[in-house]
Amino acid sequence: MTTKSTHEKILMGNEAIGLGLVENGCTVITSYPGTPASEIISSVARFKNEHDLKLHVEWSVNEKSAYEVALSNSYMGCRSAVAMKQVGLNVASDPLMSSAYTGIIGGFVLVSADDPGPHSSQTEQDSRLMAMLAKIPVFDPSSPQEAYQMVKTAVTLSEKNGIPVMIRPTTRICHARQNVKTGTIQKLKRKATFSKDPQRWAATPKYRFKLHGELNKKLAQISATKNLQPERVNKRKKAPKHCILSSGVAYSYVYDMMKDAELLDQAALYKVPMPFPLSQDFLQDLCNSYEHILVIEETYPVIEMQLPDRTNVQGKINGFIPPEGELTPDVIYPALNTFLERKTGKIPKAKPGGQRPSLCAGCPHRASYYCIKKALPKAVYPGDIGCYTLGVNLGAVDTCLCMGASINQAAGFYHSFKTSGSEAKTVVATIGDSTFIHSGITALINAKYNDARFILMILDNSTTAMTGNQPTALTGVMADGSPGNSVDLHGILKGCGMQFVKTVDPFDIEKMIATLKEAEKFTRASDGGIAVIIAKRPCLMISEKKKVYSVSVSEACTGCNYCITNFECPALITVKDRAAIDQLSCSGCGVCVHVCPIKAIEIER
Amino acid sequence: MTKKKIDSQIVICGRGGQGVLFLTRLIDEVAVHQGNNVISSETHGMAMRGGSVASYIRIGDYASPLIRTGQADIILALTDSELQFNNHLLKKDTGTVFVNSPNKKNNAVNATRISKDLGSVVVANLVLLGYACKDDTFPFDFSTVKTVLKKISPPRFLDSNIEALTAGYQI
The missing domain is CATH 3.30.70.20 (Alpha-Beta Plaits)
Incomplete structure (x- = not known):
């Protein structure tokens, strides 16, 4: 971040959100790394250190922990935020649903960053739909500048109505850079107080019913707030027949294209800042006023679904707009032309292809995977989420489902072989150190408890590499760089009842291959069980760059x-x-x- | 600060690890330094592990960060083979390409070899940028880029960065 003048800075969308959180007095801000959301917390940590702010910023071990830690600060009347990627919200969905009912006292902002494309995710799911499921408001920023401003709107709305509020940026907002006009940091001198209210904070089902009613009232009030509803950006006297409703970065593409082609008087363009909850009165009025309506949004038809009458509506539901993939300007342009009854000239096609990503030269994971393939070529290889998913290029990753799934799938494959009576192949699961801490531990306990047999290789590179080398609970450094406590991996494995635990340097190829063979024997021995190998060598990105050979x-x-x-x-x-x-x-x-x-x-x- | 109103759409393409991001940030800063609005887009995450990456920079009155087919004024290609995947973005008649390539062709410079001679292959991006600054179609002049590069370079890379930019400019 560099300064142009006192109040204008070039900021990445994630930095703009981070700055917004800090400026609006959030004092507990948490996250688990995940593209495209990772830079929110690292920028908060930077602002904290630069301005010597009294706030707690943490890399939690997973999104559920992150959500619950930040939420509790808002229970105490202070402002808080939690940031994650869209699939991280799946992990945090349990507290999300419940906290919508309990509500909060201090403003609580959930940032869930979506990844249409997808560029770096296993799904293209739309967090706005999660907001709808939870019954909380969601904002959809169309630029880094707007993302920054929406933090203030979200914190204020949350606090005023006692409800968690979501901001849903997409990759193109998170990783866009723009000169952003910024403000000053608010230091709210709030004292954390816990007001005991068991019918709210510890509500039993009977009171949950009551809380649900209160939540519905809050939503009704929010959808009736005029300045949060869609606004026509091209106000003209003449009422056109065509209307376009759009939100997020897709809105910005549409605006730029209409401006460039001088089409802004051809259709009423509405920007939707808060795709949920929309006012049904407003939408009904819209359906009555225009002959043709086009909805352009990423990634699921959330705005479109809320329209009371879709007879004249074009969008994702009827396939007018592609229902999957990123809505790039090249995807929107022909659809916009067709809707406005214009011809699209010939557009040269992009050449498909490009270099696929691969593990870095000298990456310890490559050596680990090479050994697995060499020692146990016939095994089944359930994999997990991280840089090491790229082991798929080496034929040593057979599955990639979600965080922590490698261990549960290894157990599932074992039980499947055993139950069906087919030839029991050896199963080798691979999982990174950060992912193991995130959701591998409970999976390992489950596997041990239910007597599964497989080899687990923990690829311990002492960092969360894929998302930009964030520290982990095993390294013990906290988000702002200050020392925390490191947890003991061997102690965890011992506690999970693991009897075969060997630590091997993956660059010691012979030893690693021998250990894998020994591990296979252990998984098949009468008194054997799960065999754990810790492949330990730090990521190149965090180690000294010195050529050994x-x-x-x-x-x-x-x-x-x-x-x-x-x-x-x-x-x-x-x-x-x-x-x-x-x-x-x-x-x-x-x-x-x-x-x-x-x-x-x-x-x- | 010299004000200069600019309207330009620039694509930077290459492979993860070649310094596409640094070049994007540098050009963003130069644009704002000259009093312009800028919005740009970067590639993060898995693609950065050696895969194809591209940044888009839009300087002027733009609301969105991506460049549509046939709209780019400039392409800076840090890897020759990546150009084929981005060429469709270039304006048909007026667009200009600057490419890091050992092959003799229009606006090609062997930035990798020059940077290797300077002792650090990671500055090939700045060699290419320095080379582009010589051309009238490129919206920024060498001295402004140099001033901003000085401002944003980490101290330990300052000298080699300036040296690389200058080497490209002096070709």
Whole structure:
């Protein structure tokens, strides 16, 4: 973040949200890392340190913990926020649904960042639909500037009505940069007080019914608030027949396109700042006033579904707008033209393709996966969520469902083999250290309790790498850089009843392969069980960048491509039909030396 | 600060780890330094692990961060092979491409080799930018870019960054 003048800064959408939270007096702000939401907390931590603010910022171990910690500060009358990606909200959905009923006292903002595309997620789900399910208001910012302003609106609305409020940015808002006009930091001198009210905070089903009624009243009041309802941005005297309703970044695309093509007098353009709850009176009036209505929104038809009469409505429900994928300007442009009865000229097609992502040169995960494939080529490999999902490129990740699923799926595969009586293959689950802490521990307890047998490899690289190297509970550093407490992985595994636990450096290929074979025996022994291997080596991004070895390919190389196909290191390239080392990207880990079947990759001494 | 009203849409493409993000931020800052509004878009997350990445920068009166097909004024390609996936974005008649490539073609510069000679391959992005500053179609001049680069470079990279930008400009 750099300053242009005192009150204008170039901010990424996530930084703008982080600044908004700090400026509006939030004192407990929590999150679990996840693209595209990760930078919200890191910017809050930075503002905290820069301005010496008294606030608690934390990387929680998962989204449910994050939600409940921040919520409790709002129970005590102070302002709070929790940030996560859309699939993180699935993990936090239990407290979300319940807290809508209990409500809050201090303003409580939930930021749930969606990923239409998807670019870096397992689903394109729409958090606005989660807000609707929970019955809480949701704001849909159309730019970083607006995201920043909406934080203030959300905190205020939340506090005034005693209800959690969601802000739903998408990837293109989170990771857009814009010069943003900013304000000043509010230091609210609030004393945290817990007012005992068991019929609210500890409500039994009988009182839950009452709370539900109160929630419905709050929603009715909010949907009747005029300045939160859609606003026509191109106010003209002439009433056109066409109307466009749009929210989020899609609105900004539509606005830019209509302005560029001088179409702003062809249709009434409504911007929807709060897609839920919408006023039914307003929507009915809209349906009565226009002959044609087009709804453009990401990713599910949330605004569209609320329209009382869809006879003349074009959108995602009837397929006029593609119901899946990101709504880029190239997707919207032809639809907008068709709706306004204009022709779209010939548009050159983008060439499909591009380089797929892969594990970094020198990444310890590549060595771990190579060993798994080498030692146990016939095994089934349930995988998990992180950089190491890229092990799929190496054929060592067979499944990727959601955070922590590798361990439960390993147990499920084991029980399935055993019950059906088919040949029981060995199952090797891989999970990162941060993901294991997030939701792997309960899965391991479940597997042990129910007598499953498999190998669990914890890929411990001492960081949350994929999302930008955030610290974990195992490293013990807190979000603002101050020392916390590190939890003991071996102690956890012991507590879960694990009898086979070995820590191996994945760069020690021979030892890792031998340990995997030993682990397989343990899973099949009469007195055996789950075998845990901790593949321990820090991520390259957080370790000292020093080349250990200088590696080269000798004349003996036959150009068989084995190393390039099976090891897929970005530093292994083909030059004149033979393998070569790209010295610029080679990290000098020396692992590929073990990979070449004819030992043509050598370490230069 | 010299004010200069600019209307320009710029694509920067390359691979994760090539410094696409730094170049995006630098151009954002230069645009604002000259009194313009800017909105840009970046790639984060999984794609950054060596995959194809592209940034879009829109300078002027724009509300949204992406560039539609056929609307880009400039493409800066840090990897020649990435250009094919972004070429459709370029304005048909007036768009200009600057590309880091060992091959001899229009507006191509071997920024990787030059940066290697300077001792750090990671500054190839700035070599290419310096090279683009020579061209009349590029909206920013070398001295302004240099001033802003000085402002935003971390101290330990300042000298090598300026050296790379200058090397590109002096080709």
